[in-house]
Amino acid sequence: MRILPLTSATALAAALLLSALPTASTAAAAPPAQTQSAQVAPAASDTGTATPQELVAKVDIPFDKFVLANGLTTIVHTDRKAPIVSVTLYYKVGSKNEPRGHTGFAHLYEHLFFGGSANVPDFDVPLEAAGSTPTNGSTWYDRTNYVETVPTGALDLALFMESDRMGWLLPAVTQDKLDKQRGVVQNEKRQGDNQPYGLFDYAQADGLLPIGHPYRHATIGSMADLDAATLTDVRKWFTEHYGPNNVVLVLSGDIDAATARPKVEKWFGQIPRGPEIEPVKAGPVTLPAPLTRDITDQVPVLRLTRNWTAPGINDPDTPALKVGLHILGGLASSRLDNELVRGKQLAVAVTAFDQVFEQLSFLQMTMDVKPGVDRAVAEAAFDKVLADYLRDGPTEDEVRRAVVSTVSGEIGGLERVGGFYGKGATLAEGQVYSDDPAKYKRDLAAMAALTPAQVKAALNKWMSRPVYALNVVPGPRTESGDTMGGWGDEADQAAPPADPHAEAPALAPAPKREFPPVQPVGELAFPAIEHATLSNGIPVALARRTAVPKLVLSMDFDAGYAADALDTPGTQGMMLEMLDQGTDRLDATAIAEAQERLGAQIQIDGSLDTSTVTLSALSDNLAPSLDLMADLVLHPAFKPADVARVKAQAEAELAQKLSSPNAMALRALGSTLFGQHPYAQPTDGLGNAASLSALTPAALRAAHDKWLRPDLARITVVGDITMDRLKPMLEQAFGAWKAPKSAAPVKPLGAAVPAAQGRIVLIDRPNSPQSVIMAGRVLPITGRKADTEALGLANDVLGGGFLSRLNKDLREEKGWSYGVYSSVTQPTGPRTFVVSAPVQADRTGDAIKAIIADVGAFPGQKPITQEELQRVTEGTIRALPNQFETNAAVQAAIRKNERLGRPEDYYVKLAAKFRGIGARAIEASANEFLRPGGMTYVVVGDRKIVEPQLEGLGLPIDVQQAPQAASDDQSVE
Template identity: 30%
Template sequence: MKRFTFSVLSLSLLLAGCQQAALSPQPTVSQLPAGIELIKDASVSSSSVAIPYKKYRLANGLTVVVHEDQSDPLVHVDVTYHVGSAREEPGKSGFAHFFEHMMFQGSEHVADEQHFKIITEAGGEMNGSTNSDRTNYYQTVPVNQLEKVLWLESDRMGFLLDAVTEKKFEVQRETVKNERGQSVDNRPYGRLSERVAQAFYPDGHPYSWPVIGHMADLNRANVNDVKAFFLRWYGPNNATLTIGGAVKAEDILPLVQQYFAAIPRGPEVTPTAKTAVSLTADRYVSMEDNVHLPLLYMAFPTVYARHEDEAALDILAEILGGGNNSLLYKNLVKTQKAVQAQTGHGCQELACEFTLLALPAPGAVKSLAETEQQIRQSLAEFEQRGVTDDDLNKVKAKMEAASIFALQSVEGKVSRLAANETFFGEPDLAAADLARYQRVTKADVERVYQQYLKGKAAVVMSVVPKGQRQLIARADNFTPVTHDFGGPSTTKAEDLQLRRTQDSLDRSKIPGAGANPAVSLPATWQQQLSNGIRVLGAQSHETPTTSLLLRVPLGLYDETPPQAGISQLLAAMLDESTMLKTTEQMSLALEKLGASISFSAGDEYLEVSVQSLSKYLPQTLELLMEKLLLPAFNADDFSRAQQQTLQFIQHSEKDAGVLASRAVQQLMYGNHISAYPNQGTLQSVSALKISDVKAYAQRLLKPAHAELILVSDLPQAQVLAELQPRLRRWLGDAPTRNVQIPDAVAKTGTIYLIDKPDAPQSEIRIVKRSLNRDFTGEYFRSGLMNFVLGGNFNSRINLNLREEKGYTYGATSYFSADRYAGIYQAAAAVRADVTGASVQEFFKELSRYQQQGMTPQELDFMRKAINQADALAYETPGAKLGFMAAILQYGLASDFTTQRNQIVRDITLDELNQLAKRHLDPASFSVVIVGPAAQLRPQLEKLGMPVENYKF
């Protein structure tokens, strides 16, 4: 699920261009297929950052938006229905999200699970999402596969209901329960938003129930209720079909007409009234949760999406809690009163919420009442401080950058066109959005503060660790209304008002596809700088941007267990003050350029990610060198970063998935440093001193073996002219790394059980040590072998545990490795009551595949899916950076992708099945399970494997 929000905090989603496209001459009606009307042609623009499009409408009401982008041989198709949880009725919540699941379960001419299979086999990607206001379904495929997507989408729009069976309904109802368990009930703070919504909105308001729904409502429902929901909302007149990529409108409109024109209209849909939400007094609500830190959350009602005050409220949110220069950061985070503090102004179609959040540091407050007071004091400080020129300038710079970076992905452009058309009837609103933010004045920001926050009532939510209710901000003074919606639904099939699609098209035949489109790999150039940095660059003309990835050989493998986590602390320190600028001054300098520089540390590398508009590349590089050469290693910065790390570690110990991963690391790698989490342990991080981090940097933060990967619209000579004089100021070499990974310490055939009391789900990991990473050898070939077992949605494991049994939201298996070591594991989060049965099914699938191997049909499916995926692999600068980083790190030949494609074409069934026999012996695995041990142990003991309690 995704929540529809518009705010300055997510500008990359909000903005996709910055000028309204100029209209080109409209084609004559005779040029269009019968029954298709051109509504608007915005395909020509004088702006370099607009999203050109053409908008059409079919006679049945379907809106079609086409965006032509010939830069990559792919196409993204989005079908958005203007229905989300806000269109549901009280007592029937969760139907919109439930139908997102049902739409992937086959239709009249598409078999069960075939939608996933067809898209995967086509080398594509697909998904769907639901929020309060819309449901969308989207696919990205090589452009030669477009007709298949249109066939699939039209079949589930016009021919779905006869394929919706009682069995599918029951299985997907269990899948939704598993999704809720995984993403809400078993996640720290997972129920916060639905509890806030109950208090924030009046009883019965469309936003007062969660998008995923109340499980009691789904339990009452029957299959006919779901069909009735489809008939009410899933007509073409309530949908927008958006197609973007290497297409031409005149070529694809006949296909759109062929597949969609005959689908009959649904009932008319009228806009939902935007009734202002108001609170007469503060509403205090609280809950206990399995969390480490208490959390305070405040929510004020404001306006609705694209209201005239939205832009000023977004800027107010940025001033109060949007980064290192905000008031909440200054007053709570920098002073170590809070581990985290931030604000947001999330807007939906009918209402917006201005939110403030803080997680107080341990021992910093006696209760959340103090945190609430600190937040209110920051609001009062804003009244005195007012709005500065920098406040406005940095937001406008962010918007310019975000509007350009948003053009790097066809999917990103299509999703914005689709959302804007669905909610506002105008696909490209970039110019209007930029204009309304540019118009915001200091007085506007101060006015909206007075109007919507000062002295206004809010919902104040306290989330506290179990058994610590004394920490809540104030006693609850609000109780949600409870309803009795009766017993099971009595909706009958004869109650439905069916509508049938009648056409002469033979929809039983899957459309064919032309030849695979030619995929151009990034043309690259290489250079070694005088200080030893190897540079691999590529030029991309799609956007006037430069993306850099600097990788320094420094990470977990260079640490010792007593200093585990030091690499990540170093990365955190490099993101803080320099000798010339405070953290706040550095953040402001970057924000005014619309640029970003971020540091992170993994197993092998310290990575520096740089994003810049190319026109500001010199200034951005100067700030990068200041961070690298002049880190301040300020004591206050270190103390804050250390405490934040310690709290993150303790918070992660409440997450069952994290616990499972930690146990796998320890069992697979023993006491070697690779068994430790990247962030370190409570013991190791607590013992570190700033002098340790500084000495570590002086020893290892050197350029001699670093790698710099870049993608820019600038030519090689110009990029090097900016890079070389700056980077050669950085000198030095580091000791050679020597990594020796010991054998696993886990006992095969043993279940290691980690207790997480009262957890509704269990995390399962069936694991063994395996191959080191390669790109054309046994590791790569073993990944091909695993593809049909657990490497895609239609894999044997997922179809069994999710689609047939309804035990999980998703199950998978995979090889993961680096140069030094690797593991193979099968994994899922399952309902606690079926944990033993799930382990049994995992081993059944592993054993059957190991003994019988892949079928010829599965081999054909794997070949098509892998070899047609290249069209999607190198689209964005980020994707290019990842591809190029592997070339440098592993010394790959420039034609290694050709070698891989040849392997996929030539590998035999016998070779794949021999790999299965070699790597999937069930007796070679160990099992890690995190869940409620008292409930799980009786189930697990029936499996005939030793069960050992495992503690960290």
């Protein structure tokens, strides 16, 4: 898969420690009830909520289908809510089609597909200039897919480009492009391997499947096979697998079949049919006997897992297995959670799921053992949960809750016409895997009709077989991902040598094809915003959208992790975590169960600036969902036993963060840049081990009363509800809540920050195949009412997207990284310029040199080009209608406008503002703010490899040891 951010606002969404928007952390939701861990499930008619069958009836994606003479199957779905069309292509070739010695080829080809074709020099440039977002691709065992969502006026352009690389890619695949993309893919592999538990997937496949099984080798492939790939190999691979008869094309959005068919005929009709692909024989495998394997890794927590293979997507047992595993470890009220986390408190995290592919699936249950718990005790309890579950089966209420929560998620997915998980992908996968675009309807109907007996029977059939117990044990990493991911017999049998006399298949002459013009793009239609005020003064904003029968409602408090500057580090995060762990009337299990019955989800989390409780609910179930939300916000119990349990989980989560190179770099950069400023608080909300240990129920209750108060709150709602219906429900839930007489606290965001200082902080993390570079500098700009659009566009040129200068240099040209990006953060206080660059370890010093050179050259030595100017201005304007397809996206925009003091029509007027910003304004902003001087570079990597590379950079180096997880009687910062 490629990393492809959309704008500077999302360029480092996962990496920016100073982002001011809250991130979602799933919590549970439930209606008021007596405090209890298990309840008798009321009938749907008694609660006023929809039945699973009624919810399934709401999930519908109408479509038309036609097939061209060359075999290309096209599916069209019409959705006129926005002037955009999603283009989704599924090539029925994945890693399971790869022969021995050629692992990783399907994924390597996905990367080559973006390098241009006979008539398209660069695939990304024209699409981004036309306003496409997202433009991406991914590969897995069964398929390779490509997605882009374009303005309606750019549909011909997208079809032209997709057809050109389908029919005439090879003339553009040169040795130079192969070598560069090989390097990118190998760095993608290193990036995954470098994470805690990063070698697990390799070991899982090795133990479950025999050598030669099509699902055994990793999609990313082996380093040896990637190194051995020749231009002849990749040409042959393309000609054998990428014909139109092996492709499903889905057009969804502002399009209909009558319009689509002539366009598809025009652009794809002349591509010749390809060879028929021999079906791959694969399926689940039963082990001859139970198998156990331990692998050691640089992780703080013992992870126990139990694994089996099971049937694929079209097997009648699959719906029951998905629901059964969801009950076991997917629901917030799962069997594993209830027994091992909230019950015996032997685990800090548990999961169970059925990862379904076309011809088999992987069943997995996982337990992260609480530090200090004896392994034998943990394993016995872990296995007992499964044994009891297989013996007794699920209850009717569990099955109903699992189905309702699943279907509610499917309804939410109907908002998106495209992308990896929207309606286009849903229709394509049904056609590719089941020859039925409406397969999703059959699956949901089968789930809704399940009985506990059917679920029990499927679970026993597949999970009573011999188990593969694969466990990750804390300790030095003794294995290398470089040697993993291939066929599996390389140690005993050398890969087949490349034939030096083999000739690449002859290339058919490519026709000369001209780029079609982009037609006028419709203006952004941002929904109208209605306002109201509750009787206690809480302001309410509503944007009504009726595309799906759901809504998203957030209550934001002016608090956030920066509030910990007035308390103890970690206080705000721990207090928020406690909100769904018990109220005066409900315990955590009852909260989770009720949430699942309602098809609702409450997310409780924070950012530096804001503490947020967000409710995603079915419109029909809003009243009881709001009752639950109010109970969590107003009446948290903070019981000592619950606090102790959640504190142990937070301490384990902190230990996990301190084992992650990305998290280490983020935490170190924030504290280094901000010193004693409130923004020095870690943005994961976890504080440090000493501060977490010191938190008490009384301190958390005091923080709740101090910061969660109506005069610091505001409510934003987007979805299928009117203000006439909404306001009385909000009054019922929150209207009686009164602010305390004490003055509201004020965070000291105007505090001084340390002077900028150019330096390198090297954090030694041995055995790291990659180094994570995180660089930053605090800017003399604060967030509220700042006019920084020119600065945002300057960052887009430098590092804000796939086509930015930093990414094109270090990834596309040099092949040292899987993705390098920069961002200007947008909190309410001081903003920060941040660069994120995971790079191969032996290029760490060279990468920092390149970053300094690229940042320093803009704009003096390398002014903005006309192509860059058009892309970041007009291309961004054309992409605006794509940005607000979902209720959550609209809501985030409304909340961001309020937080930054911007007018409500900010996004409507943004196009005109961008058109008024010329090259000189962008360059002036870059010259003032995006400079390499004074940048602090945090590097997390293997000191013995990295430190010699840094000594010639002319920057002082501060070497630190990687923070270690605290033991039972130790604390770490």
